[in-house]
Amino acid sequence: MHRLSILILAIAALLTSAHANGGATLVGNYTSPGGNASLFDPDDFSTLGGGAPTSFDNGFLTFNTTTGRVEFNPMPYGSPTFSGYGSIVTPQSSPQSVALFNFESLNIGENVSINVVGYNPLVISSRTNLRLASNIDITPGMVGGGNLNMAPGFGHPGIQKGVPNGGAGAGHASMGEYGTGFNSGLPFTPTPRPGGSAYNYPSLNAGLFGGSTGGAEPSSVLPGEGGGAIGLIAQDTLTLAANIAVPGGAGQNGFDLFNPSSGGGSAGSVLLAAPDIDLTSTPTIDVQGGYGGSFSGATINSTGNFASFGGKGSDGRVAYIHDTMTVFGNANILGVGGGGNGTLFNGVGNLPQTLIVPEPSRALLLLGGFALALLRRRRAH
Numbered sequence: 001m002h003r004l005s006i007l008i009l010a011i012a013a014l015l016t017s018a019h020a021n022g023g024a025t026l027v028g029n030y031t032s033p034g035g036n037a038s039l040f041d042p043d044d045f046s047t048l049g050g051g052a053p054t055s056f057d058n059g060f061l062t063f064n065t066t067t068g069r070v071e072f073n074p075m076p077y078g079s080p081t082f083s084g085y086g087s088i089v090t091p092q093s094s095p096q097s098v099a100l101f102n103f104e105s106l107n108i109g110e111n112v113s114i115n116v117v118g119y120n121p122l123v124i125s126s127r128t129n130l131r132l133a134s135n136i137d138i139t140p141g142m143v144g145g146g147n148l149n150m151a152p153g154f155g156h157p158g159i160q161k162g163v164p165n166g167g168a169g170a171g172h173a174s175m176g177e178y179g180t181g182f183n184s185g186l187p188f189t190p191t192p193r194p195g196g197s198a199y200n201y202p203s204l205n206a207g208l209f210g211g212s213t214g215g216a217e218p219s220s221v222l223p224g225e226g227g228g229a230i231g232l233i234a235q236d237t238l239t240l241a242a243n244i245a246v247p248g249g250a251g252q253n254g255f256d257l258f259n260p261s262s263g264g265g266s267a268g269s270v271l272l273a274a275p276d277i278d279l280t281s282t283p284t285i286d287v288q289g290g291y292g293g294s295f296s297g298a299t300i301n302s303t304g305n306f307a308s309f310g311g312k313g314s315d316g317r318v319a320y321i322h323d324t325m326t327v328f329g330n331a332n333i334l335g336v337g338g339g340g341n342g343t344l345f346n347g348v349g350n351l352p353q354t355l356i357v358p359e360p361s362r363a364l365l366l367l368g369g370f371a372l373a374l375l376r377r378r379r380a381h
Contacts, residue, residue, distance in 0.1 A: 029092045037094035037207040038271050039321070042125040042235055045102040048084040056082070057109035061134075065099035065118030065143055088120065094207030096144070098123050098231070107131045110242075116143050121208045121229035121269075130234035130274070133241040133281075138228035140249030140265050140290065144210030146170065146226030157217045163190035164260040166292055167215030167223055167251060169311030171196030172266035174341040177311030179215055179263050179292065185304025195311050196266065202345040204271050204319045211248045214263030214292065214313055221259050224249035224290035227268030227316055238274035240331070241281035246270060247335075248290035251310035255295060260308035264290030267316030267335055267342065277322055280329035287316030287342045288335040315342030323348055 033039045048054065048070065059074040059081075068088050071080040086101035098121045105128040108114070112134040116122055121144030124130065141147035157167055163183050169176030176195025183190070193215060200206045211226030227246035232238055246268035254261035267287040292310020315335030320327055327346065335342040 032091045037091040038204040042127045053105040055107040058111045062115045065120040096207045123231040125233040131239040135243045137245045141225030143228030145228040146212040164308040166261040166308040166310035167263035168193040168195040169263040169313040170212035170266035172314040173343045179311045181308040183306040202343040210268040211266035216262035219259045223262040224251040224265035226265045229269040231271035234274040237276040239278040243284040245286035248313040250290040251293040253293040254308045261293030261310040263310040264313035266313035269317045273321040277327045284332045286334040289313030315340045319345040
């Protein structure tokens, strides 16, 4: 058989196989649409729920972003009535892996208790519509939030030359607040400890990153941890009718000269991406950085007073990405505007586009017929 004919038949077989299996779940490196590492195309991933519309009402829904497992149970105990595994994905242009849970369509009703555990950021996506009507509240240090081992914008530790400076706040959307302190028994003025650096872009192009850990001198005074990261992506309409909270954790108060107060963690990120984004229920999105701790006291020999003040962590980032500037309503965003130093990106982006592929039988028929015609022509000559 002619080589071109064999190649065409092989392509047709691949098309048939891909359609029969519903598309392979991609794990590992992934090329994100439009070069935005926080965007994922729902058509590139298999769907949970067997490809049927999925609705959760009156129960308990758990996403584990470390194992990639999702479970729903009408009761807080017993076997789940719905369970499955999503994908752990790493965009090629970002070092941050995420846990992605993809559905054909998804409705999370008003009476669902949502629990998100694990250390990867959470992405919930839909090939059609996505509606979230129950709150998601992420504990600092989880779901992509910087903990003691992950801190890309960590604040500097506090103590310096015997001065009980507080730890600095973590950076994210902006630089973290300085950590300060004083000791009136010292002959010099202490230098404040600089806050953590800013990272990522307002549009979240570099990836879906959480917040970072505040600064703390190695002691029993722990820093505030970073807020988590959540992405909601739909190919039709995304409706947010509930609150999302990814705040930074508060720093702890110091308790003596050598255990100064720690800095607050920075808040995380929230991405909403769809052709139409419905915010008419006026949801609240909390991306507030954590406050630093504080402490004041007297030196052991009573020669002076001292105090340590941890810096506040940076507020986080919120991004609306859509293709026709169709955002209906407004969200109440805590940490952006009104004195907050977070960012809000509201603009047109390169959203995933639905790829229309011929039915496998028709593709096989057309390509196979073309291959057969070439073979007959070759034999005729």
